Amino acid sequence: MLYKKEREQLADIVKKMFNRYETNTAGGNVSARVSDQHIVMSPTLMSQRWHCDISPYQVLVVDMETEKIVEGDGAITREINMHMACYRHNREIGAVVHGHSLYSMVFATMGMDMPNLTEASQKFGVIKCLDFAPATSQELADTVATYLRENVKDQVTNTLLLNRHGVLVTDKNLERAYDNLGRLEYNAYIAEKALLFDKLGIMKLENKDYNYNVHE
Numbered sequence: 222m223l224y225k226k227e228r229e230q231l232a233d234i235v236k237k238m239f240n241r242y243e244t245n246t247a248g249g250n251v252s253a254r255v256s257d258q259h260i261v262m263s264p265t266l267m268s269q270r271w272h273c274d275i276s277p278y279q280v281l282v283v284d285m286e287t288e289k290i291v292e293g294d295g296a297i298t299r300e301i302n303m304h305m306a307c308y309r310h311n312r313e314i315g316a317v318v319h320g321h322s323l324y325s326m327v328f329a330t331m332g333m334d335m336p337n338l339t340e341a342s343q344k345f346g347v348i349k350c351l352d353f354a355p356a357t358s359q360e361l362a363d364t365v366a367t368y369l370r371e372n373v374k375d376q377v378t379n380t381l382l383l384n385r386h387g388v389l390v391t392d393k394n395l396e397r398a399y400d401n402l403g404r405l406e407y408n409a410y411i412a413e414k415a416l417l418f419d420k421l422g423i424m425k426l427e428n429k430d431y432n433y434n435v436h437e
């Protein structure tokens with residue numbers, strides 16, 4: 222089996238995502254660059270049909286140029302276009318994680334940037350919510366590509382909110398990208414509560430310039 226270790230890791234991570242409400246039955250997909258030519262990627266309907274409980278062989282090996290399956294059991298999701306937009310934007314990007322993550326979706330659905338409040342998420346900078354484009358559409362992939370090109374340049378760590386839809390996270394490898402998703406979700410949970418505390422007059426949310434550790 223090609224890229225056995227990487228496909229086992231990916232199958233393991235998508236299970237965790239589902240169990241941790243980092244994606245839901247409506248979708249989500251994950252990919253990782255494993256060579257100059259190939260990515261490994263979760264198959265279409267992974268969430269809807271299998272609740273993300275997939276075997277490593279169901280993780281597809283896909284040729285980046287032809288976007289055809291090299292090995293694996295299943296079909297390619299249409300949302301590969303969003304993943305390829307990230308890989309084509311920056312060769313240093315080695316993994317893309319897309320989820321319908323519970324707490325982040327509050328902000329994504331409101332169409333608002335997420336206040337970045339926790340120390341562990343400071344390295345993300347501004348957590349931007351992109352303009353709406355329909356799920357799986359080329360328009361959505363183009364929206365992602367345009368945002369990366371115009372705002373991000375060579376940044377490898379990215380955390381974007383997809384309006385009314387979910388989140389898109391990138392990094393140099395899958396371990397780091399999934400770590401980012403966890404940090405993003407915790408920050409979303411905190412930010413939602415913090416905004417409510419502020420609004421209810423329980424405690425003012427202050428924006429101070431702390432001496433954050435952004436490297437951990």
Ligand SMILES: [Zn+2]
Pocket residue numbers: 247248249319320321356386387
């Ligand atoms: Zn989606």
